[in-house]
Amino acid sequence: MAFQLPPLPYATDAFGEILSAETFHFHHGKHHNAYVLKANELIATNPELQGKSLFELIRLTAKSRPDELFNQLGQIWNHSFYWLGLSPQKKQPTGKLLGLINESFGSLDNLVEKLKGEAVGHFASGWAALNLIDGKLDVTSYHDADTPAAHDARPLLILDVWEHAYYIDYRNVRASYAEAILRHAINWDFVAQNLDGLGLTRADQPG
Ligand SMILES: [Fe+2]
Numbered sequence: 182m183a184f185q186l187p188p189l190p191y192a193t194d195a196f197g198e199i200l201s202a203e204t205f206h207f208h209h210g211k212h213h214n215a216y217v218l219k220a221n222e223l224i225a226t227n228p229e230l231q232g233k234s235l236f237e238l239i240r241l242t243a244k245s246r247p248d249e250l251f252n253q254l255g256q257i258w259n260h261s262f263y264w265l266g267l268s269p270q271k272k273q274p275t276g277k278l279l280g281l282i283n284e285s286f287g288s289l290d291n292l293v294e295k296l297k298g299e300a301v302g303h304f305a306s307g308w309a310a311l312n313l314i315d316g317k318l319d320v321t322s323y324h325d326a327d328t329p330a331a332h333d334a335r336p337l338l339i340l341d342v343w344e345h346a347y348y349i350d351y352r353n354v355r356a357s358y359a360e361a362i363l364r365h366a367i368n369w370d371f372v373a374q375n376l377d378g379l380g381l382t383r384a385d386q387p388g
Pocket residue numbers: 208212260341343345346
């Protein structure tokens with residue numbers, strides 16, 4: 182079985198001006214799909230890689246980086262997790278998640294500013310991320326196709342800061358993209374769900 186492009190959990194025009202249908206057409210339909218197609222092409226040439234889950238192959242190929250297959254696999258996982266972390270309906274963190282945010286950062290506004298700073302400050306392509314470490318929230322970033330799935334991370338949320346994520350709607354202004362997404366389009370219910378430590382499994386798929 183080959184890896185699949187996961188369907189988006191919302192319509193491509195659901196985000197209005199925050200993220201356009203054209204962005205989804207290119208970002209999900211072209212970029213994310215290209216990583217899936219290339220990974221399947223590379224796996225088809227090597228029987229030892231077949232039948233393993235996306236997560237298993239990421240852990241395997243991470244050891245031999247720089248690795249062309251790792252880059253495709255990392256990007257499949259990262260994009261799959263990224264889409265799940267977005268919501269066209271504005272949501273707010275509540276309950277245990279809000280308590281952890283206040284404990285770790287003082288307020289939701291502070292967390293948003295820290296994530297935005299990580300997103301804007303990350304040089305070139307990569308991912309800003311919110312992880313759970315020892316029961317506390319932690320903001321970090323991953324470069325290029327590196328992924329929480331290659332590390333012993335407990336991911337809660339990732340934000341794509343590759344230029345292809347924002348160039349259609351925000352041109353070169355990464356800060357405006359990060360601000361709009363973080364303030365208006367985060368699926369905080371998904372973030373809260375990942376407090377169970379099973380975030381890595383939510384963007385996995387069988388080989
Ligand atoms: Fe992307």
